[in-house]
Structure formats: C-alpha cells, structure tokens
C-alpha cells in the first residue's frame with residue numbers, strides 16, 4: 001500500500017477480529033515500526049507489553065465491561081462527549097468532525113437525539129443500553145487475539161517538565177507508526193479508553209493486570225487483530241471517516257485567517273477503502289481478505 005493511501009485509509013476498527021492469533025512476525029513488525037518514530041535526543045521512551053494470554057485478556061475485558069457500564073449509567077460520558085455526536089448527514093457534512101451515529105437499534109432510532117444527551121441517560125438505563133454496550137465491549141476485547149499496553153518510562157514522562165511533553169509527542173508518533181503498519185498488513189486496532197474514562201480504580205486494575213512497575217506509566221491500551229471484512233457491525237455503531245476542510249484548521253500567515261489553497265492535494269484522487277474494518281453508509285461494503293491489503 002502506498003504511503004498516502006495508507007494514511008488516508010488508516011481506520012479505527014470497532015468490529016470483531018478474525019479468530020486467528022497474530023503471527024510473531026507481524027507483532028514484531030508492529031513493535032519495530034514504533035521504534036522508527038522520532039524521539040527527543042533519540043531517547044526512545046516508549047515501552048510495550050504484548051498480551052496474548054486468554055485469562056489476562058478476559059480480565060481486561062471484564063474491567064472494560066464494568067467501566068463502560070459505569071460511564072454510561074453515570075451520564076458523565078454523554079455530558080463530556082455530546083458535542084461530538086452527529087445524527088444526520090447534514091450535521092456531519094457541516095462540521096466535518098465528530099462521530100456519526102449511523103447505526104442504532106430500531107427501537108431507539110426515533111429518540112436518538114434525546115437519548116444521546118445527559119438527560120437521556122435515564123432512558124438509556126431503562127432500555128438497558130449501558131449493559132448491552134458493556135457486553136459488546138467485553139466480547140470485542142476478550143475475543144481480540146492481542147492487547148497491547150503502551151507505556152512511558154517515568155524518567156522521561158514527567159508531566160510538569162518539557163520531557164513530559166516530548167515523550168508524549170514521541171509516543172503518539174510511535175503509535176501512529178504501529179497503526180499505519182498494522183492497517184497495511186490487514187491488522188486492525190482500537191483504543192480501549194473506557195477504564196481510564198471510568199475513573200476510580202478501573203485503570204489501576206488494568207495497570208495491575210499488566211504488571212506495570214512504579215517506574216513506568218501506562219498511557220494506553222489497544223486491542224489488535226486481523227480485520228474480518230465480513231464482521232457484523234456493533235449494536236450501536238458509528239463512522240468517522242469525515243474530516244474538516246483545510247480552511248477549518250489551517251491558517252495563513254496569522255492565526256485566524258483561514259488558508260484556502262486553490263491547489264488540490266495529492267490525497268484528492270485517493271478514495272476511502274471500506275476494507276479496513278470500519279464502514280461508511282455512503283459506500284457499499286466490499287469483501288476482502290486480510291491479505292488483500294498487503295502490498
């Protein structure tokens with residue numbers, strides 16, 4: 001896959017993966033990809049834990065399930081993220097950002113706007129939405145062949161100092177390297193952020209399961225697996241291939257003056273592929289095997 005095509009087609013995979021372990025060769029390729037990222041003074045502050053043991057994956061899945069239920073029931077999730085939800089094409093086209101909820105169970109479709117609000121949390125609970133989503137989440141995580149924990153050394157990750165910022169930047173670049181490499185060989189990735197969102201001891205339970213010592217900070221968890229192009233979409237699903245127009249996030253000469261170039265970019269001719277595990281309602285789903293995207 002060409003670089004620009006790979007960049008434009010990198011996707012979050014929120015469907016089930018194939019029931020197939022990831023080969024050592026592929027895992028090593030992903031982790032080595034991280035090491036080619038830049039880092040301040042070539043410090044390479046990233047550390048990774050590759051988790052394949054079924055029991056450990058199950059335990060992390062369990063924490064994610066409890067976290068999802070807690071976060072949804074408390075309503076904090078809706079309060080924090082309501083501004084990102086879009087419910088129709090007009091809204092998504094106008095903003096160019098956010099999460100377009102384009103698949104909802106029929107029973108709640110007419111109430112979408114209301115339900116995805118802080119007040120709607122009560123309705124959600126009545127309709128058992130938090131429990132359904134929590135179970136979905138647990139199944140997705142437990143059935144993923146690999147969970148990747150991403151850490152920084154506390155030598156470098158000192159949040160009040162420049163090295164805290166630098167190491168976080170470097171880690172973001174390392175993660176993007178992993179992600180692009182993964183998608184290019186038919187492997188999908190999804191953040192597991194809910195335990196962090198839930199607060200309390202949820203994240204610490206994950207930290208304990210990963211065996212992270214005091215000298216290191218666990219920054220993120222991901223579930224990883226081979227993309228199943230025929231996977232069923234989750235109960236409540238979203239698409240987020242949309243991006244803002246360049247004038248909405250890039251300025252000319254001075255901040256606040258939108259840059260409106262006449263030239264098209266090299267991305268213009270590249271279309272979104274629908275084979276990376278995420279789906280767009282505008283385009284038909286195509287059948288593909290993980291090896292289809294290997295080139």
Ligand SMILES: Cc1cc2nc3c(=O)[nH]c(=O)nc-3n(C[C@H](O)[C@H](O)[C@H](O)COP(=O)(O)O)c2cc1C
Nearest residue numbers: 010011012013014099190191192193194240241278
């Ligand atoms: C810090 C961070 C946390 C995220 N947490 C989650 C998450 O918990 N679950 C999830 O499905 N996606 C998560 N995402 C992925 C975003 O939702 C996704 O990148 C965005 O909607 C754009 O979609 P795309 O990755 O397919 O381009 C996270 C992304 C970032 C950068």
